[in-house]
Amino acid sequence: MNKFTLHQTPIDGLNVIERHSISDTRGLFERMFCEEVLGKFLQGKGIRQINRSLTRRKGTVRGLHFQHPPHAETKIVTCLKGKVFDVAVDLRKGSPTFLDHNMVVLTGENQRSHLIPEGFAHGFQTLTSDCELLYLHSADYAKKFEGALNISDPRLAIKWPEPIAERSERDLNHPMLTDEFQGVDLR
Numbered sequence: 749m750n751k752f753t754l755h756q757t758p759i760d761g762l763n764v765i766e767r768h769s770i771s772d773t774r775g776l777f778e779r780m781f782c783e784e785v786l787g788k789f790l791q792g793k794g795i796r797q798i799n800r801s802l803t804r805r806k807g808t809v810r811g812l813h814f815q816h817p818p819h820a821e822t823k824i825v826t827c828l829k830g831k832v833f834d835v836a837v838d839l840r841k842g843s844p845t846f847l848d849h850n851m852v853v854l855t856g857e858n859q860r861s862h863l864i865p866e867g868f869a870h871g872f873q874t875l876t877s878d879c880e881l882l883y884l885h886s887a888d889y890a891k892k893f894e895g896a897l898n899i900s901d902p903r904l905a906i907k908w909p910e911p912i913a914e915r916s917e918r919d920l921n922h923p924m925l926t927d928e929f930q931g932v933d934l935r
Contacts, residue, residue, distance in 0.1 A: 807913030811871015827854035830879030841931030
């Protein structure tokens with residue numbers, strides 16, 4: 749059966765999953781999740797939600813979203829169609845890489861997923877039109893515990909590869925970081 753290869757990013761705990769598919773003349777078969785291999789990254793929580801997004805316009809940015817404890821979540825983000833610039837920002841209180849971010853290009857063809865642990869904000873920019881993403885979440889969405897960062901915050905210094913074509917009203921109004929923000933306490 750197909751396997752996964754995990755690639756550690758420069759930020760501890762943040763990984764890129766590379767899936768290995770089985771192909772023949774009919775097409776391919778690809779395992780998207782395996783509890784035996786990936787379950788340890790969910791810290792005993794399992795998969796609670798599976799969500800799909802479709803973003804129509806190239807250059808659109810969604811994010812940067814996260815949930816505070818006790819609803820902090822691990823996410824496995826996969827692009828099923830199109831091409832996205834996927835970003836995860838370390839918000840873990842006391843982390844040596846606090847506010848550092850990692851970017852990975854996910855496509856419908858490159859068989860990669862971003863494995864984003866608790867305590868990270870997530871967002872992406874579409875590099876093509878009509879991008880479909882699949883998200884596996886280790887926690888249920890809880891509106892009272894949601895948090896977000898502004899994608900234009902100079903403290904994050906994210907260099908988006910395309911001019912920003914569209915953002916939701918909600919994402920436009922996310923606050924900039926202040927000195928009072930010391931991170932997400934996962935203890």
